[in-house]
Amino acid sequence: MSSIKIELRQEDVNKIREICDSFNNDHQELINILHKCQQHFGYLPAEVQEVVSDCSGIPVAKIYGVVTFYSFFTMTPRGKHPISICMGTACYVRGAEKVLDEFVKELGIKAGETSPDGKFSISSLRCVGACGLAPLVLVGDKTYGRVAPDDVKNIIKEYEEL
Amino acid sequence: MQILVCAGTGCQASLSEELLSQLNSEIEANELENDVQAIRTGCFGFCEQGPIIKIMPDNTFYTQVKPQDATEVIQEHIIKGRRVERLLFTDPETKEKIADSRKMGFYKKQMRIALRNCGFIDPDNIDDAIAKDAYEALGKVVTEMSPEEAIETLKKSGLRGRGGGGFSTGLKWEYAFKNRADQKYVVCNADEGDPGAFMDRSILEGDPHTVLEAMAICGYCIGADKGLIYIRAEYPLAIERLKTAIVQAREYGLLGKSIFGTDFSFDIELKYGAGAFVCGEETALIHSMEGERGEPTVKPPFPAESGFMGRPTNVNNVETFASIPPIYLKGADWFAKIGTNRSTGTKVFALAGKVNNVGLVEVPMGITLRDVIFEIGGGIKNGKKFKAIQTGGPSGGCLTEEHLDTPIEFDTLLAVGSMMGSGGMIVLDEDDCMVEVSKYFLDFTVEESCGKCSPCRIGNKRLHELLEHICKGNAEESDLDRLRNMSTVIKESSLCGLGQTSPNPVLSTLDNFMNEYLAHVIDKKCPAGACKELMNYVISETNCVGCTACARVCPVNAISGERKEPHFIDISVCIKCGACMDKCKFDAISIQ
Structure with a gap:
């Protein structure tokens, strides 16, 4: 599990309880519970999983198994401006890898990592279905289409001041 | 008059929402509210040219419309009745402006059944859908037909599953119908995980009611009162539209208790996926x-015997469901006449990659790949040469020039070493290295393998490593035999569809592009110039004027030379970033 230890505040614990209760602590709803928790915390650290286990009675090992199985769930905090580069086939053949490399070079972090100041994180994702705009980059909810490696600097600049 | 504004994911990403609000404020400013409506619709399919708007009833099709174009569209087209020429689509070959979408190459050979309402109705408005016959088939089935009759109709239509397997939908329903249980389930597989495929998302975003209707029909036929849609969390827009559609259908009594005054009840709930490709497999x-x-489990038992909660469950994918209502309205014979004998009806493909017209196309089965790529797709981007078409995603294969006249059918594609899959079609040109492409797909499989069975977990990893060696020039000819043997073993011994098909990209490229593999392992060259490790940048002595621009931009100081003298690249230092080539104004740097 992640090495970063965090301490949950009482209100966070209450929030998790509230989420679990809203699904009647139903074991079948585990994935939905985790979706809601990730929406709230931005990620699913071990501590959150432990509370979910306490509330729902699902063993924490099983929760960990589910969290690590699905790529949508993450145990590391994402940056304030999460950058996702689409690596679907259509984007890939139109040069998405070069765009990803450029982000890695500019920000000095690898895919899957978050910059030390917590501002940016890079991840690759599989097809958002806007293949007409390939290659595609998402920063938060904003979409950038037909991105060339040369555009990368400017995209980062937009968010540096924010 | 109506202005239809595409609000599919592709067009939204290029600001179609802003365009819609600009159009609305222009309509208001000119007091046209009573005569003109700007309506948000689903995907028109022609994503390459987005954002797209279409003006009805005259069918004028404007492409790449920006929010700031709203004023001109309203002033010129709506008020003065003159077309805005510069926003019309230009035929790339004849350079002619085409106003009517029905005359465009992209649409001419298409036939829309599953996508029939996408781009024509407001997906958030059930009345719009009902005006286009939504729920009429459901009404007919529950009031006029017995479940047996309805299943028989479906069997007669020849409809086969559009999600990849190609199994007869009618037979599948019959199995679920025949298994007795107190509770059964209808499941819609909307976990479209294939990279480069977006047909299911477009249907859900553009015409959610057709999926709800078909699920209810299925519920009636197999004897289930509960439907579940398993949808990816990565599709927020589709989720929103489905939620709205379900609420509206319940309000109209089209979902819920005693539908159409009969004793048939049916309701639908959403279940969210969380990003796992293997979840496209029904047991997973x-x-x-x-x-x-x-994680998948061994079949049998099939879901039709023991599925969700151990109860008989029928799983179909979105496109399959979307094709069903018209079968009941127009008849099984009508559907069976479209397409070919063994593959009836139409199929939606997501055409993408190095092709001029990227987008969603629906064509009758049996059409040739050539028609799809060159007629509908408008040929290869930037005048490059066609090399291959990849169909079926990570489970499919790459087909070449010689397969271009192969009719698109479930069985013919399998026979030539690829598959229909869910309908992704990625066009590749001369710059794509086929070894690299198979490595890309294996990279995907390795990441998505659930790890339950060893052939898939370990075997695919080894395949990927071998391909990596080949791309780096570290492999020998004998490695190609290992590649083939291992692929065969993985195919034969994996537990589920993922492992049973994951070596297909490797096998089909070995069959069709052996020369490229040989060039990598024997000559240590990448003919397409795509594998970084196998290429070198060189400066031509005759073209170089010694401007030093390249030496200054090189991040590792690999370039040396005196001013006004030809420069040289030290290959042992060069990291092949290509910065020098981009910078050179004299075309003196090339890849060898």
């Missing part, structure tokens, strides 16, 4: 819906 999908890791 069912485990995921139960809150477990999405």
